[in-house]
Amino acid sequence: MLVDAPYYIPGSLAEPAPSNPQDPQASGPAYGQRVAALALRGGSLAVFIGVLVFFSVTAPFFLTIGNVGNVLGQSAIAGVLAIGLTIVVIGGGSNVVTGGIDLSLAANMGLSAAVYATLVQAGYGDPVAVIAALGTGxxxxxxxxxxxxxAGIVPLLATLAVMNVVAGLELVLTNNTVVPASTELLLALSASGPFGIPVLAYVLLGFTLLVAAVVQFTPLGLRLYAVGEFPEAARAAGLPVKSFVAGSFLASGLCGGFAGILSVSFLSGSTTGAGDMLLPVVVTALLGSVFSRRLVPTITGTLLSTLFVGFLINGFQLLNISSTLVSGVQGLLILLVVSATTLLRRQENV
Amino acid sequence: MTEETRTGVNRRNILKLTAAAGIVAGSGLLTSRAAFAQGKLSLKGKRIGISTAGTDHFFDLQAYNAQVEEVKRLGGEPIAVDAGRNDGKLVSQLQTLIAQKPDAIVQLLGTLSVIDPWLKKARDADIPVFTIDVGSVNSINNSTSDNWGIGKDLALQLVSDIGGEGNIVVFNGFYGVTPCAIRYDQLVNVIKYFPKVQIVQPELRDVIPNTVQDAFTQITAILNKYPEKGSIKAIWSAWDIPQLGATQALTAAGRTEIKTYGVDGSPEVLQLVADANSPAAADVAQQPAELGRVAIQNVARYLAGEALARETYVPALLANKQNVGEISRKLGIG
Structure with a gap:
């Protein structure tokens, strides 16, 4: 049953019973919508490739291993956070208002980083600091x-409240100052690995592979999708819906802690302003759907979306164009993606 | 010796010291001007990386724009990146900049512990690194205002204004930023010899962003805690954006007997200093555009084979209620 599971589970809104593997195509989306979805997905991949080609032609340096490695490394922190958010969105459903969302992720990273750096300053070693940072997350x-x-609070409000508490705790811990930290682990993470590519780049790829394997290719991930897409059906099929939702938030919290460690290595300590990461991460995770087979959140889609944003920022710098334009491009894309998926889904539900 | 005579003597000494500092600063200005006149500097065919922590304050915007202009004026190609006060972005941009292998990198501001590892990587990649207002061992030359002078001038003016005694409130949120640390240390050095001047504990933390609103809120809270007039004499901050919020809070609460002090010469604060009824007492104005130009000229000198001093000081100008009009004219503001 599980071999071809990813083939039909992701995104099939009209398919209420994920426990019925015999007949994957019968209740799938109609032909027209599938073509439209394919066009959107193909279109966005084409845009991605087009952007890469454009930068490669105009900025010769763009397509070097060193530069691509740099972009991967620079995307590691945002990527890990966006993947954490994606897990929550998968488990809670992709409705932005009532579905799964974790607004506390960026603040989580800030506090975890602060805990790590503060412990290092206090003379503790890497093992203690790592455990404490992950524990914080x-x-x-x-x-x-x-x-x-x-308590049954909507994720949007619950995590908003937690975000404020966490940001406050970080202020208390660091007094809003930079806490420098340097340890063997941090130096190893911020160094360059094989082929002159930053270690953080390998970390991002490894982490994505691991999470993608669990979420996209195991029964656990399959059930997480089922819980998010149609909780009533999942419950009827005997899945512990609440446990899955709670688990998705635990996973995203852990991602926040992990991103905190990466952030301490990238910035040689914990710094202020972690909250600035929130909106870019939300945008990246939402944008990720467009890189998936059926316009649903996937781990690999989120990685592609993270890299897309990373390459845009990098290419703009190489072309000497103001990076403020990147947010504009990002906003435009998200508007396009959200309206297209909304329209497609409305048709599906008719 | 009675208390009065002691204070009197000290106050005279302070004024003398300030005057002397002014003369030193003035002569520095002349020598640096003279140096620019000689020799033709050129950056023809050179790509100069310009990286800034942000451009959201008067100081960094002026310095940043002046650098870009100066590189162009000297015939070079600027690769300018602005991190928008985001450390992650700052490091990413530096990383990419290093990979682009420019002929030099000039870093404007930034928290030392965050950027220094990357400045070192630039140096390891044989890219000459220059800095503005960043005291890094990895930089060939740091163009900066004389922050010891700034800190001392501001502290002496403050102590003189409050008659050598009273409580002062201090914003000390950016001790990790070298110029702020030097200015703060100078304040502490000066008041060490005025035992009746006390820094109110705990010190306040200024923040970025929302600096003005936050300073307003914090000072309003302090005023509620110390309601009687005279219980606070002055408010000090290492730059003048917290000073702006503090001054507004004092005016709003009607506590204009308290004086505020800051650094950077932001136009809106100089305007307040010029207002006789405003609590803003003094603001040390740096010359940000001049700092930017000097840094780029130093790059050109270095690339032409000249040896450079470790630091190049651009004089700062202390604006108080008496001379603020003149200083504003010198800076080309208003």
């Missing part, structure tokens, strides 16, 4: 999970 995830599954 996990604890924030647990608070989110409790607020959402036990």
């Amino acid at each position: 996990l604890a924030i995830g647990a608070v989110n999970a409790a607020a959402i599954t036990l």
Whole structure:
């Protein structure tokens, strides 16, 4: 059953019972919509490739291994956060207002980084600091999970509140100052690996592979999609919906803690302003759907979206164009993606 | 010796010291001007990386634009990147800049512990690194205002204005930024010899962004905590954007007997200093555009084979209630 599972599960809104593998095509989206979805997906991939080709032609330096490696490394922190958010969106459904979202992720990264740097400053070694940073992330995830599954608060509001608490805790811990930190692990992470490519680039790729394997290719991931797409059906099929939702927030919390460690290595310490990451990460995760087979959030789609944004910023710098334009391009794309997917889905539901 | 005579003597000494500092600063200005006149500098065919922590303040915008202009004026090609006060972006841009192998990189501002590892990587990649207002061992030359002078001038003016005694409120949120640390240390050095001047504890933390609003809120809270007039004499900050918020809070609360002090010469703060009724007492104005030009000229000198001093000082000008009109004219503001 699981071999071809990813083939029909992602995105099939009209398919209420994921436990019925015999007949994958019968209740799938109609032909017209599939063509439209394919066009959108193909179109965005074409845009991605077009942008890469354009930069390669206009900025000769763009397509060198060193530069591509740099972009991968620079995207690591945002990528890990966006992947965490994607897990939550998969498990909670992709409705932006009532579905799964974790607004506390960027603040989580800030606090985890601050915990790591503060412990290093206090003389603790890497193992303690790593455990504490990941523990911080996990604890924030647990608070989110409790607020959402036990208290029944909408994720948008629950994580917004947690975000403020976490940002406040970071201020208390660091007094809004930069806490420098340098350890063997941090130096190893910020160094260059094989082929002169930053270690962070390998970390991003490895992390994506790992999470994608779990989410896209295991029964666990399959059920997570089922819970997010049609919770009532998932419940009827006997899946513990609340546990899955809570688990998705724990996973995203852990991602926040992990991103915190990467951030300490990238910035040689913990710095202020982690909250600035929030909106770019949300945008990246939302944009990720467009790079998936059926316009649903996927881990690999989110990686592509992260890299797309990273290459845009990098290419603009190489062409000496103001990077402020990047946010404009990003905004335009997200508007396009959201309206296209909304229209497609409305047709599906008719 | 009675308390009064001691204070009197000290106050006279302070004024003398300030005057002397002014003369030193003035002569520095003359020598640096003279140096620019000689020799033809050129950056023809050179690509100069210009990286800034941000351009959202008067100071960094002026310095940044002046650098870009100066590179163009000297015939070079600027590769200018603005991190918008985001450390992650700053490091990414530096990384890409290093990979682009420009003929030199000039870094304007930034937290030392964050950027220094990357400045070192640039140096390891044989790219000469220059800085403005960043004291890094990896930089060939740092163009900066004399922050020791700035800190001392501002502290002496403050102590003189409050008659050598009273509580002062201090914003110290950016001790990690070298110029701010030097200015703060100079304040501490000066008030060490005025035992009746006390820094109110805990010190306040100024923040970026929302600096003005935040300073307003923090000062309003302090005023509620110290309601009687005279319990606070002055408010000091290492730059003048917190000073702006603090001054507004004082005016709003009707506590204009408290004086505010800051650094950078932002036009809106100089305007307040010029207003006789405003609590803004003094603002040390740096010459940001001049700093930007000097840094680029230093790059040209270095690439032409000249040896450079470790630091190049561009004089700063202390604007107080008496001379603010003159200083504003010198800076080309208003």
